[in-house]
Amino acid sequence: MAIVGAGVSGSYLGHMLQQRGHEIEIFESSTKDKHWAVCAWAASRNMLSRFSNQAGLDFESYVLHVGRTLKMELPNHVREYLDLKGLVTYDKQRWEHDLIGDVKITYNQKCTPRNIGSNQYDYVIDCTGMHRTMLPRAPEDFLIPAYEYLLENVEGMNEFYVVGYRGAKGYFWYFPLDDNRGYMGAGDVDKKYEGIETFLRDHPEARIVKKIGRPIRLAPPRRMQPFHSGNIVGVGESIGCVFPMLGEGIIPSLICCDIFLKVLDGSPRKFDFEKYTKIVLKKFAYYDDVYRIVRLKMKNELNMVKHMRLLLSMYRNMKREEGRFGFEVNLDKMTRLVRAL
Numbered sequence: 169m170a171i172v173g174a175g176v177s178g179s180y181l182g183h184m185l186q187q188r189g190h191e192i193e194i195f196e197s198s199t200k201d202k203h204w205a206v207c208a209w210a211a212s213r214n215m216l217s218r219f220s221n222q223a224g225l226d227f228e229s230y231v232l233h234v235g236r237t238l239k240m241e242l243p244n245h246v247r248e249y250l251d252l253k254g255l256v257t258y259d260k261q262r263w264e265h266d267l268i269g270d271v272k273i274t275y276n277q278k279c280t281p282r283n284i285g286s287n288q289y290d291y292v293i294d295c296t297g298m299h300r301t302m303l304p305r306a307p308e309d310f311l312i313p314a315y316e317y318l319l320e321n322v323e324g325m326n327e328f329y330v331v332g333y334r335g336a337k338g339y340f341w342y343f344p345l346d347d348n349r350g351y352m353g354a355g356d357v358d359k360k361y362e363g364i365e366t367f368l369r370d371h372p373e374a375r376i377v378k379k380i381g382r383p384i385r386l387a388p389p390r391r392m393q394p395f396h397s398g399n400i401v402g403v404g405e406s407i408g409c410v411f412p413m414l415g416e417g418i419i420p421s422l423i424c425c426d427i428f429l430k431v432l433d434g435s436p437r438k439f440d441f442e443k444y445t446k447i448v449l450k451k452f453a454y455y456d457d458v459y460r461i462v463r464l465k466m467k468n469e470l471n472m473v474k475h476m477r478l479l480l481s482m483y484r485n486m487k488r489e490e491g492r493f494g495f496e497v498n499l500d501k502m503t504r505l506v507r508a509l
């Protein structure tokens with residue numbers, strides 16, 4: 169099997185498939201020294217411990233910062249604090265590198281459906297994230313532009329901090345790493361990225377280590393079909409496994425990898441594309457409600473009464489999966505947040 173892309177999905181899948189005895193080859197478009205785990209490296213410790221255990225890694229050795237609270241500044245001077253329940257930042261770069269381990273990987277190879285000779289492989293897995301290079305374009309795709317800085321020598325910023333933009337157009341973040349390092353950045357449909365300049369002005373001591381730009385896919389799986397084309401199949405962000413309200417894709421992508429593995433284990437001779445599609449759509453069904461809330465907010469058309477069903481669906485599903493998010497899911501706070509944006 170060939171895996172295109174060595175991000176979170178490609179590295180985890182490569183490892184897990186090789187562990188199962190499959191012959192795997194990963195192709196990555198970046199060169200080895202330039203390959204970077206583009207992301208703010210924040211995710212739920214509970215979930216990452218589970219995925220790490222499955223892959224034989226000790227997640228604790230990758231944790232950089234354990235959050236206690238998330239401070240949120242919202243429009244109209246509304247301020248909210250969320251209790252964190254396992255939200256951490258971790259060394260995603262090293263985690264992915266360790267997963268790849270001795271899996272065969274070719275760097276500096278930008279794949280396309282034409283140059284990857286799909287008849288050479290039983291299956292080609294599209295793990296190219298927002299690029300979705302190997303699959304047909306999805307007409308309802310939606311990406312939010314984002315960029316961020318990796319900073320060091322930042323003083324007085326020891327907690328997760330976000331500033332939500334009006335109309336849910338995006339948000340500014342600061343996520344602490346270790347030793348006064350942190351990721352500071354923003355995703356913004358209007359590309360104004362409010363907060364970045366102010367942060368750099370308020371923190372003249374901060375040193376910029378890296379500046380990274382890449383959009384994040386917000387369109388959920390329901391809008392990212394088809395998931396396969398011939399013997400090419402998409403996994404992770406390439407098929408919309410990102411929580412649309414937050415642009416949070418690590419855990420959803422890994423959940424998608426596990427679905428892929430389960431379906432493959434069930435029918436190893438012939439991958440059951442229909443079954444895979446069905447399970448992914450079911451697992452991420454409520455992401456479509458969340459996506460609709462975000463888009464309605466962006467158009468200033470969200471009505472708390474008219475769209476109550478969508479709002480309750482988001483709350484109930486998030487509450488059910490509270491441990492997977494790593495922060496408290498509280499109806500009052502969620503209502504205040506949606507109102508304030």
Ligand SMILES: Cc1cc2nc3c(=O)[nH]c(=O)nc-3n(C[C@H](O)[C@H](O)[C@H](O)COP(=O)(O)OP(=O)(O)OC[C@H]3O[C@@H](n4cnc5c(N)ncnc54)[C@H](O)[C@@H]3O)c2cc1C
Pocket residue numbers: 172173174175176177178195196197198206207208209210211277278279280295296297298299301314315316353381382383384403404405406409410415416417418419421
């Ligand atoms: C600025 C930013 C901050 C984020 N912060 C967070 C966060 O804190 N927490 C969170 O949960 N999510 C976050 N996300 C989202 C998260 O990073 C992604 O959803 C997740 O990494 C998706 O994993 P993936 O493996 O599917 O794709 P990616 O991790 O994007 O990996 C795709 C890989 O494919 C390679 N590739 C692309 N095209 C080709 C090609 N044609 N041929 C070969 N290789 C190719 C790329 O170089 C890359 O290595 C953030 C995203 C961005 C942009």
